[in-house]
Amino acid sequence: MKLADIKHWTPEVEKEITTRWRALERFRFTLGTKPIYSIDTPPPYINAPIHLGHATTYSYMDFFARYKRMRGFDVLFPLGLDRNGLPIELSTEKKYNITPHKIGRESFIEACEKMLNETGEESVGSFADLGISFTSYQHGKHIGAVYHTDSPEYRALTQATFVNLYLQGIIYEDTRINNWDPKLQTTIADSEIEYHEIPSTFNHVKWKVKETGEEIIIGTTRPELICTCAMVIYNPEDSRYKHLAGKHAITPLFGKEVPIKEHPFASIEKGSGLVMMCSAGDTHDIQFFREQKLKPTIAIEKNGKMNDHAGFLAGLKVKDARAKIIEELNAQGLLAKQENIVHRTPVSERSKAEVEFIEMPEFYLRQQDCKEDLLALARKMKFYPENARKLLEDWIHQVSIDWPISRRRYYATPIPLWHSDGKIAVPPPGKYYVPWKEQPPADSTVLENGKKTGTVRDFPSLAWTGETRVLDTWFDSSISELYVLQYKRNDEFFAKAYPATLRPQGKEIVRTWLYYTLLRGHLETKKACFKDVWIHQHITDEQGRKMSKSLGNVIDPQKIIAKHGAEALRLWAAIEGNLAKGDLRCSEEKISAEVKTINKLINVAKFVLQFEKPKKTPALTATDQLFIDFLENITALAEENYEQYDFFTPMLKLRNFLWEIFASHYLELVKGRAYNRDGEFSAEESDSARHALYRLLERWITLCHPIIPQATSTIGEALGIDLHACTFPSAKQGTSDLAQIDEIAAFNTHIWKLKKEKGISLNSPLEGITIPANLGAFAKDLKACHKL
């Protein structure tokens, strides 16, 4: 739509523009001579529509992308869609009311695919409506095409990296106690655990010392694990228990004899000072058992129920077993005291089930060896804001076990291995394999005891069983930048583009996405995989609370766009706060207020366009030069801050300039001179005004184009400028005294107030006013403006 036809800026006006833009594929990537600026965007899950956080953060990324294009970069800004892993499985289970255990693997995967196909790609439409300038909105083989994380190409790369790491021994299989999600029936990594405050009881249980028959009290929150106790410890400094050294304790109810030792792990203040060391209470127990060379007793099965080791508790779920044993201890007078406490309990991030610790064979990726390397790489990347680096460093420091990467789930990348009689077949990297329903390719490498013994072709008589486990979703996601930069697919491009320029992401996935990506990048390339990392905070409601369905405070970006438009949403996102600094509080009222700014801009532009633009640059009057210099000053500020991913500081100034300086004061001041209806100004003076009006408008829309591309482009078209191909201006600092703008504004306000007090209209003449001496240079404009 043409500027002249727009009465008000509406969502309908936007729809026409964004639909056209989406079809144009204007930002397709072509490998040229320009430097590359690449953004490793976070692929959203497609099973739910995008929320306001997505809308806002992708708008920011679009600011970055559009700005960098204006700075002469070839920008790679791809759209990825996440379709792997547990969220997909869980929403499939919910949608069709099925479980994989009931309907079987193959049917379940088909159901997941069906769900994904039915879900469609609403989010792609939302991004287009927002005016996000992705490299492409189309699928295909081109660089920057829309990609799916469950595509054969993506999964083939995931498997290729698995194969390489496996052959190097960086990935290995081992049977050890690990975090177990009893609901999802799979091992999970530390990073997938969150802690919930759950009410629990701290039970003081009476034990007996074998040698002396004395009674001792041991406190525990997990009495159902008494049957797995292998040792009782106290702190070496704890004089109360010195006499127990070398003696034995008898477990209550189970009557098992366990040694009593001193160990610094026990603290004197907590409980009674005596600790029962059980296998699989938590990961520390596991470490303790390894250190003491104790044999763990596994009493909890993978279905979350107690087994025969638990005696009379066998068959009960952990929670029920806990209740039952407390009841039994109480009945036998073995419970000295019981306190209600709130226990920080580890739960599975995805299923919210309480994590158990059980022993399973799983694949692990060695990550403890490279902690120092990763810390060094973390120091090489630039963080915006700088203090976000600490989130990553803290996590790296606390990594204490290898990363379990195998999952006993279904809709994910299969582990590309086959087994037969102690031999393992490893396929050649590059293709997508589904081992649980395919045979290994003939040229697969065969390993026995970790050594190559030929290929599958050499063992024609062997029957191969495909691996049924799949890979942790983070094992896929952590190569997103490698995939986007065409790793192992387009070597020329990869060599030029790697490392990626920017990783934009939320603070809550530093320990997962950022950490794992850094780790995988390091293992593949030995380099830091990003130059810049931009960490953003959250979008909350007006009171600073997280948006959640249960609170009923969720704001749907699609509704916002339909009601107020994307430009208002983007402008609000830029102006309302610095997302890298703190959470952004959102209210619909504030967004709707920015619609006014867009309309103001449209009206200012219409005003300017009614004049003819002088063909030659005239000599500029002091007034015109002053306002031009003022905007030059903001230009310098914009350039400096945009480079630091700060669009907030300059946009505040630009917005203020539009309303308070350009529209309120400058336009009023030069209106008469631009019209020059009575010929009271010279042709040159009038030209100066019209030249300056155009120059200020052009500069303003250029500076704001990354943020409000639709409105500025519409104006650009009317001015004959294609902002999409426009270079970002460099500031020319002027010599005007910029403080004079404030003085002019103050004088104007003074006159306006005076006229109001006298009850005369603003364009009536006013007698007896003298222009202050310091505003002498602007006297002619001031006189004309106020009819003095």
Next chain:
RNA sequence: GGACUCGUAGUUUAGCGGCUAUAACGGCUCGUUUACACCGAGCAGGUCGUCGGUUCGAAUCCGACCGGGUCCACCA
């Protein structure tokens, strides 16, 4: 327990050593002036969380405390 972050008009917020502390929304009073009533002009509204310190001068720097939010660790 360790760390980070934030407390400024009714609400959201700018400022982060020096003009009378920003602005928007909301409220109030005027007003259709030829870019704009999705507007204009103006008004009211603040002991800048509390208490100390540094300084000629503190919303701004330092310390303590109070109160939000977040991350990490731990709670046998």
